Amino acid sequence: MENNINTYTISIYTENNIGLLNRISAIFQRRRINIESLNISVSEIEGVSRFTIVVNMTEEQVKKIIGQIEKQIEVIKAYYHTDEETIYQESCMFKIKSELLFEAPQIQNIIKDSNAIIVTVNKDFFVLEKSGRRHEIELLHRELSAFGIMQFVRSGRIAVTKSEMKITEMLAAFNN
Amino acid sequence: METQTVKQNKYLEQPKERISGSEAVVRSLLAEGVDVLYGYPGGAIMPVYDELYKYQDEIHHVLTRHEQGATHAAQGYARISGRVGVAMATSGPGATNLITGIADAQIDSTPMVCITGQVPSHLLGSDAFQETDIVGISTPVTKWNHQVTSAAEIPEVIAKAFYIAKSGRPGPVLIDITKDAQFEEFDFEYKKCEGIRSYNPIPKTDQATVVAAAEIINAAKKPMIIWGQGVILGEAEAEFKAVIEKAGIPSAWTIMGASAIPTSHPLNIGMVGMHGNYAPNKLTNECDVLIAIGMRFDDRVTGDLSRYAKQAKVIHFEIDPAEVDKNVKTEVAVLGDAKTSLADLLPLLNENSHTAWLQEFKDLYAIEYDQVIREDITPSKAGLTMGEVLNEINSQSKGKAAIVSDVGQHQMIACRYAEFNETKSNITSGGLGTMGFALPAAIGAKMAAPQRDVVAIIGDGGYQMTIQELGTIFQTKVPVKIVVLNNEFLGMVRQWQQLFFDKRYASTEMTNPDFITIAKGYHIDATRVTKREELADAVAEMMASDNAYFLEVCVEKENNVFPMVPSGASVSEIRLS
Numbered sequence: 001m002e003n004n005i006n007t008y009t010i011s012i013y014t015e016n017n018i019g020l021l022n023r024i025s026a027i028f029q030r031r032r033i034n035i036e037s038l039n040i041s042v043s044e045i046e047g048v049s050r051f052t053i054v055v056n057m058t059e060e061q062v063k064k065i066i067g068q069i070e071k072q073i074e075v076i077k078a079y080y081h082t083d084e085e086t087i088y089q090e091s092c093m094f095k096i097k098s099e100l101l102f103e104a105p106q107i108q109n110i111i112k113d114s115n116a117i118i119v120t121v122n123k124d125f126f127v128l129e130k131s132g133r134r135h136e137i138e139l140l141h142r143e144l145s146a147f148g149i150m151q152f153v154r155s156g157r158i159a160v161t162k163s164e165m166k167i168t169e170m171l172a173a174f175n176n
Numbered sequence: 177m178e179t180q181t182v183k184q185n186k187y188l189e190q191p192k193e194r195i196s197g198s199e200a201v202v203r204s205l206l207a208e209g210v211d212v213l214y215g216y217p218g219g220a221i222m223p224v225y226d227e228l229y230k231y232q233d234e235i236h237h238v239l240t241r242h243e244q245g246a247t248h249a250a251q252g253y254a255r256i257s258g259r260v261g262v263a264m265a266t267s268g269p270g271a272t273n274l275i276t277g278i279a280d281a282q283i284d285s286t287p288m289v290c291i292t293g294q295v296p297s298h299l300l301g302s303d304a305f306q307e308t309d310i311v312g313i314s315t316p317v318t319k320w321n322h323q324v325t326s327a328a329e330i331p332e333v334i335a336k337a338f339y340i341a342k343s344g345r346p347g348p349v350l351i352d353i354t355k356d357a358q359f360e361e362f363d364f365e366y367k368k369c370e371g372i373r374s375y376n377p378i379p380k381t382d383q384a385t386v387v388a389a390a391e392i393i394n395a396a397k398k399p400m401i402i403w404g405q406g407v408i409l410g411e412a413e414a415e416f417k418a419v420i421e422k423a424g425i426p427s428a429w430t431i432m433g434a435s436a437i438p439t440s441h442p443l444n445i446g447m448v449g450m451h452g453n454y455a456p457n458k459l460t461n462e463c464d465v466l467i468a469i470g471m472r473f474d475d476r477v478t479g480d481l482s483r484y485a486k487q488a489k490v491i492h493f494e495i496d497p498a499e500v501d502k503n504v505k506t507e508v509a510v511l512g513d514a515k516t517s518l519a520d521l522l523p524l525l526n527e528n529s530h531t532a533w534l535q536e537f538k539d540l541y542a543i544e545y546d547q548v549i550r551e552d553i554t555p556s557k558a559g560l561t562m563g564e565v566l567n568e569i570n571s572q573s574k575g576k577a578a579i580v581s582d583v584g585q586h587q588m589i590a591c592r593y594a595e596f597n598e599t600k601s602n603i604t605s606g607g608l609g610t611m612g613f614a615l616p617a618a619i620g621a622k623m624a625a626p627q628r629d630v631v632a633i634i635g636d637g638g639y640q641m642t643i644q645e646l647g648t649i650f651q652t653k654v655p656v657k658i659v660v661l662n663n664e665f666l667g668m669v670r671q672w673q674q675l676f677f678d679k680r681y682a683s684t685e686m687t688n689p690d691f692i693t694i695a696k697g698y699h700i701d702a703t704r705v706t707k708r709e710e711l712a713d714a715v716a717e718m719m720a721s722d723n724a725y726f727l728e729v730c731v732e733k734e735n736n737v738f739p740m741v742p743s744g745a746s747v748s749e750i751r752l753s
Contacts, residue, residue: 014374018323019321019323023315067498070498071497073372076374171373174373
C-alpha cells in the first residue's frame with residue numbers, strides 16, 4: 001500500500017563532489033524528514049560514490065524524494081528498496097573494561113554466542129565488534145549493559161540490493 | 177537553400193594561452209556569448225573587475241545599486257530573451273545579497289549564472305573579512321553551485337555553469353571563485369560543455385505515453401488545457417498553438433505561461449489560479465480531461481488539492497520527472513521537451529471543435545465581465561483603478577509591450593488585463609513572489625530587447641524595495657517605462673486583512689515620499705496622474721518617450737482584486753466579490 005509507513009533503503013550513486021552531502025541532506029531537511037541512518041562510501045565503480053540512507057515513510061513520499069534527489073546534477077541515479085529487497089547490515093563497537101573478562105566470565109559466553117569479534121585487548125579495556133541486523137546489535141547491547149559499557153558506537157546501515165541497478169551500463173551509455 | 181550567417185565566436189576553440197584566472201572568467205563569459213552582465217564590485221572580486229575594465233568594449237558591465245538588483249536585472253534579461261542572465265558580486269554581503277534573486281530564479285526556472293568572489297583559499301573557514309559560505313548558503317536555491325580554488329578549473333566550470341543553467345528545466349547556478357584563483361596564471365582554452373554524465377536534461381519521451389495521451393484527448397468530451405512557462409522555456413509556442421487549434425481545446429494559462437499565445441486567441445480562456453479568471457477556475461472541476469503542459473500545479477493554481485479536478489483524467493506534459501505526480505496524480509505523464517512531445521502529439525490528434533464546451537467558458541466570462549471586469553477597466557465610479565491603467569496601456573501599446581510586474585494587487589491586475597501579442601512578454605516573479613523584482617528586472621529586459629517597449633508595473637510598496645535602481649537607470653540611460661500604481665497601501669495584504677482579519681490593517685498603510693521628486697532627483701522624466709481625464713495623455717507621453725519615464729498613478733486606496741479563490745478553498749469556490 002502506498003500510504004503505509006515503511007522502512008526504505010535509499011541508494012544513491014553520485015559523483016564524488018564536495019557539497020553533495022549538503023545538497024542531498026537539504027532535500028530531507030526541507031521536508032522535515034528524519035534520516036534514520038546515513039552512510040557514504042565508494043561504490044563498485046571507480047570515482048562513483050554511494051549513499052545509503054534509511055528512512056521511514058510512505059511509498060508515495062519516498063518516490064517524490066527520489067525524484068528530488070535524481071534532479072541534482074551530480075546524482076547519477078537513485079533507488080529505493082524495502083528491507084525484503086535488500087541484504088543489509090549494521091556494524092557496532094563496544095569498549096569494555098578488561099577486568100570484566102575475568103570477573104564476569106559469562107561475558108565470554110555472550111561474545112561467543114553473538115558471533116562478535118574481539119578487535120583488541122589490553123590490560124585496561126577490550127574492544128568488541130559486531131556486524132548484523134539491528135535487533136542482534138540491540139540484544140548484544142542489552143546483554144553487555146549489565147556489566148558496564150565504556151563506549152558504544154553503531155554505524156549506519158549498509159545494504160546491497162537483490163536486483164541489479166545497472167549503473168555501469170548507464171555510465172557507458174553516456175560515453176557512447 | 178537555407179542561408180544563415182553564423183557569427184564566429186573568437187574566444188571559442190582557440191589555442192592555449194597563458195592568462196590569469198580573472199581574465200579567464202571574462203574570456204569564458206565572452207565565449208558563452210555574454211554581452212552584458214549585472215553586478216557590484218568589492219574586494220574579493222576586484223581582479224575580475226580589473227579585467228572587465230580591459231574588456232569593456234566587448235562586454236558591458238552594468239553597475240546596479242544593490243546586488244539583489246543585479247540578480248533581478250539578469251532575470252529580466254533572461255526571461256525576455258531566453259538567454260542566460262549573468263550577475264556578479266563580491267564575497268560576504270555581496271554574495272548573500274544575491275540570494276533572493278537566486279531563489280526567485282530557482283522557483284521560476286530562470287537561466288542565470290552568478291559569479292561571486294571569495295576570500296583567498298588559505299583563509300577559507302577562518303572567518304576572514306567578508307567571508308561567507310556562499311556555496312553552503314546557496315545550495316538549496318541553486319540548480320548547481322561550485323567553488324573554484326584554482327584557475328585551471330575556471331573555463332570548465334563556467335562552461336558547465338552555462339550548460340546547466342540553460343539546459344533542461346533551466347535554473348540558477350552559482351560559481352564562487354577564490355581571490356587567489358583569480359590571480360593565478362594558467363594555460364587557458366575554452367570548450368563549451370556538451371553533456372554531463374550524471375545529468376540528463378531532457379528525459380526521453382516514451383512514444384507509448386504520447387499515443388495514450390492522444391487517445392484520451394480524442395475521446396474527451398470536455399477537455400481543458402492549462403499551460404505554464406514550459407511552453408515558453410521550451411520555445412514550443414508554435415507546436416502548442418497547432419495542438420490546441422487542431423483539437424479545439426479551451427486553454428488556460430498560469431501566471432508564468434502568460435503570453436505564449438496571444439491574449440486574443442479564441443481558444444485562450446484566461447488565467448487559472450487564485451486571482452485568475454472565473455471560467456477556467458470553475459470549469460477545472462467540470463472538465464473530463466485536464467491536460468497540463470509545462471506547469472507544476474502550484475498551490476496558487478490548484479487551491480485545495482483534495483477538491484481539484486477530481487473528476488478529470490489528468491495528462492501531464494513535463495520536462496522535470498520530479499514534477500510528475502508531485503501534487504496532482506496523473507493518468508498519463510508525457511516526459512520530455514514540450515517542443516518535441518507536442519510535435520509528436522499533433523498528428524495523433526483528431527480535428528475537433530468543442531463548440532458547446534467552449535461556449536461554457538464564454539458564458540462564465542460574460543458573468544465575470546459584468547460583475548468584475550467592466551468596473552475594473554472602465555470604471556463608472558470616481559477614483560482611478562489599476563485595471564483602467566492597464567486598459568489604457570493596452571490600447572496605446574497595441575499589446576506589443578513587454579509587461580514587467582512586481583508582486584501584489586497590481587501584479588494580479590497586470591497579469592489579468594495586460595494584452596499580449598508576443599511571447600516572453602509577461603515578466604513577473606511568479607513562484608517566489610519577490611517584491612522589488614520589477615524595477616531591476618525591467619532594466620535587464622530592456623537591455624536584452626532594446627527594440628521592445630518594456631513597461632514596469634509596480635506597487636508603491638515593492639517600488640521602494642529596490643527604488644535605488646533608479647540610479648542604474650539614470651547612469652545607463654536605459655529607456656524603461658516605470659508605472660507605479662500608488663494606493664498608499666501594501667494592497668494585497670490589506671485586501672486579506674479586510675477579508676480575513678476583520679479590517680485590522682496591521683502595518684500595511686504606507687506614508688510615501690514624493691515619488692516625482694525622487695525620480696527627478698535621478699533626472700528621470702516624471703508625471704503624476706490623480707484624475708481620470710489626465711490618464712490617457714500621461715500614458716501617451718510615456719509611451720512616446722525615448723527616455724526612461726516614470727508615471728505615478730494615484731489609484732483608489734481600498735480596491736480589491738477579484739475574482740478570488742480564497743486560501744484553502746477549492747477552485748470551483750472562486751468568488752466574484
